[in-house]
Amino acid sequence: xxxxxxxxxxxxxxxxxxxxxxxxxxxxxxxxxxxxxxxxxxxxxxxxxxxxxxxxxxxxxxxxxxxxxxxxxxxxxxxxxxxxxxxxxxxxxxxxxxxxxxxxxxxxxxxxxxxxxxxxxxxxxxxxxxxxxxxxxxxxxxxxxxxxxxxxxxxxxxxxxxxxxxxxxxxxxxxxxxxxxxxxxxxxxxxxxxxxxxxxxxxxxxxxxxxxx
Numbered sequence: 164x165x166x167x168x169x170x171x172x173x174x175x176x177x178x179x180x181x182x183x184x185x186x187x188x189x190x191x192x193x194x195x196x197x198x199x200x201x202x203x204x205x206x207x208x209x210x211x212x213x214x215x216x217x218x219x220x221x222x223x224x225x226x227x228x229x230x231x232x233x234x235x236x237x238x239x240x241x242x243x244x245x246x247x248x249x250x251x252x253x254x255x256x257x258x259x260x261x262x263x264x265x266x267x268x269x270x271x272x273x274x275x276x277x278x279x280x281x282x283x284x285x286x287x288x289x290x291x292x293x294x295x296x297x298x299x300x301x302x303x304x305x306x307x308x309x310x311x312x313x314x315x316x317x318x319x320x321x322x323x324x325x326x327x328x329x330x331x332x333x334x335x336x337x338x339x340x341x342x343x344x345x346x347x348x349x350x351x352x353x354x355x356x357x358x359x360x361x362x363x364x365x366x367x368x369x370x371x372x373x374x375x376x
Contacts, residue, residue: 190221197247201226204243206233216240218293222254225293231265231274245279258283264291270300296351306355308364315348315368345369 167174198217201207207216208227217240218225226241228234234241248254256279263277263285276284290299290307297307322339348368357365 194219194222194252196251197224197244200243200247201240204240206239217244220294223294234263234277241277249280255281256283256285258285261285262288262291264288264298264300266298266301266304268302270302294351296354304356306351306357308355308357308361311348311350312364312368315344318344318347 164176165179166176198219201217202214204216206228207214208229209215216227218227224244226244228240233239245256248256258279263274265272265274265287274287276286278284288300290297292298292310297310299305299307319340322343323335326335326339348365
């Protein structure tokens with residue numbers, strides 16, 4: 164059962180027999196106009212002739228801008244995105260789940276928050292999550308592995324707490340660890356440029372059997 168809320172008005176309850184999956188083809192068609200409007204924007208990022216100002220999967224949107232001035236311009240990708248979402252698609256930007264991140268030589272310089280048309284403020288952060296990958300504010304593109312390692316150890320502790328006394332070490336390490344835990348650690352690594360210290364931290368986690376009691 165579900166109902167529809169429009170401002171402060173609630174509809175009567177009704178049975179939902181079918182719907183559109185988030186990220187499905189029909190939903191992609193619904194938000195396709197947003198991508199087209201951003202591509203027509205005068206400000207944005209391009210690789211040769213390909214516009215990469217917007218990366219979108221379902222309702223998870225990542226906007227790219229070459230500079231802070233481009234973000235604050237009235238015709239910039241952020242303003243266009245907010246305008247299309249609110250006026251054409253009737254979708255509001257959740258400022259509590261949205262953050263700004265700066266990558267480049269001036270990544271440590273403090274910037275003013277970006278204010279949306281409805282008065283919400285998008286704060287600047289040291290790291291931001293997009294599709295499960297944590298991107299860090301740095302002089303160059305960099306990803307944080309802290310949350311991935313936490314998920315890995317959490318998954319291992321959960322498995323070990325359930326079967327640690329009844330399963331052999333080989334079953335825990337060779338099967339459960341690799342099947343259930345390592346995917347938490349490896350997720351998104353192909354998109355993350357890693358430095359030596361990060362590789363060593365991953366190696367410590369992968370070779371957990373060396374430290375197995």
